Amino acid sequence: MSSWGALLRRGHLGTEADRATFRTLHTASQASPPLRAGLTTSSAERSLKYLRALLGAPAVAMTDTTDLLAWDGGRNHHAVQPPVIAAGTLGNGRTVVVDGADIACIEPSCLIRQAIVAPLEVDEKVVGTLQVFTGSASASLVRATTEVARWVSGQLELAELDASRTRLMEAEVRALRAQISPHFVYNSLTAIASFTRTDPERARELLLDLAEFTRYSFRRHGEFTTLAEELRSIEAYLVIEKARFGDRLRVTLRVAPEVLPVVVPFLCLQPLVENAVQHGIEGKVGDGEITILAQDADHECLVTIEDNGVGEDPEKVRRALAGDGNTDSVGLANVDERLRAAFGDDYGLVVETAEGAGTKVTVRLPKFRPGVHV
Incomplete structure (x- = not known):
């Protein structure tokens, strides 16, 4: 009863x-x-x-x-x-x-x-x-x-x-896919081309990484994916960017095995990492560092993406998360909205940043939520 x-x-x-x-x-x-x-x-x-x-x-x-x-x-x-x-x-x-x-x-x-x-x-x-x-x-x-x-x-x-909200979010995911700019593709292919004579094997591996990244980003099925799949695409993306930046870019990736099966909205972390590279490290003088941690936190998974880049005006980030489409952080707003739609308002983004001080984005994810599955 x-x-x-x-x-x-x-x-x-x-x-x-x-x-x-x-x-x-x-x-x-x-x-x-x-x-x-x-x-x-x-x-x-x-x-x-x-x-x-x-x-x-x-x-x-x-x-x-x-x-x-x-x-x-x-x-x-x-x-x-x-x-x-x-x-x-x-x-x-x-x-x-x-x-x-x-x-x-x-x-x-x-x-x-x-x-x-x-x-x-x-x-x-x-x-x-x-x-x-x-x-x-x-x-x-x-x-x-x-x-x-x-x-x-x-x-x-x-x-x-x-x-209507689902249709809007799907449209925004398509917009995120469209943000894989010709500039990124051109830079990636240029970096790959630079190794074709000196290190053909590395050029081949980078081409495979680019293929993996684009395959995942443009896949047609499923609103959700696993954390393991999302991180695999991110790793391929960062391998390409490291080839482009050389020793200027250092990447630390630490993931607890227990959280790899956690279900996440498709393309919910990748835009955050791209944002860290493009808006954080790209304009920084000197070395850049990106750290990605995925930790087991009892009934939740805690993911942090941190860079030591140029940082951002906190008010601008606040406006972006509030839905102001006039900022260049549309990806942040999209990810925040989709996390809240899937898991509730307790699971939006937390962004810590300041101009010249880098950016840290924290994402809390439930290990299980009824109705959310791949």
Whole structure:
């Protein structure tokens, strides 16, 4: 039995009215997760039994703008009617009560005489209907159906927001890929070419590293990857940059084996390392150093990327993390947003920097999060 059920059974929620309220909230909470996936056949099928329980109706249906998505409650001989009786509400956006020939049937034992059709709206646009089939559409049931439809609409609005945010983040990942500039490719190939005569084997290895880096960066599948895969791409990138910088660039990479399987958003660390090279070390006079540590921290993995480069104005970094697209640290904002979207607000970036003092970026990652997998 769920914790809600246990509380109700033990009578810890006070009066019968209190218990009825909590039962209603619990039922609504069970309908919410499917609806947060959007208005689909699957979400309608999984949520309707809870919506019917909320309304206490003999049967309920859900449609989109053209078709029946799901029916719950038996009396399936009425299941052909929802797309037809939805037309009025889809056109005017109002809750209506339908009766007579529109819901008539030839079953003598069927008690359904009326249907309440309420609009489902997203961004002020009617995207479907919630329908309640009943023997008598009382005023209270009409009000309840309208309110439940508004609540369902709210869940669908949240689903659309989630989908919009996902589309935005995917677009930003494409933008990150596009930032693998011709300048970097040109410099990499120039560095490789310089070894073709003096050290052909090293030139060959660098070409393989460049191929590995580009293969990973432009892969088409999966929102998530493992820390091991992300670090492998970073290592290939840094090998190429070390060939270009020569002895000017020192790299320290220390990784606890226990954290290699940790699941991370795709391209969540690589942009941070590229930022350390391009904005930290590139403009520095003298030697540059980058240190990457991935440590086991109980239920979490702690990754730090630190450079001794030119540093950055902390206010500029703050604005970048707040979403100011006018800075040249778009990669930071993208990574921060995707970490928060995947794991919650406790898992964004922490950036410590000052002009002339280098930069340290800390990333906390949960070792496991339900729903997050490769």
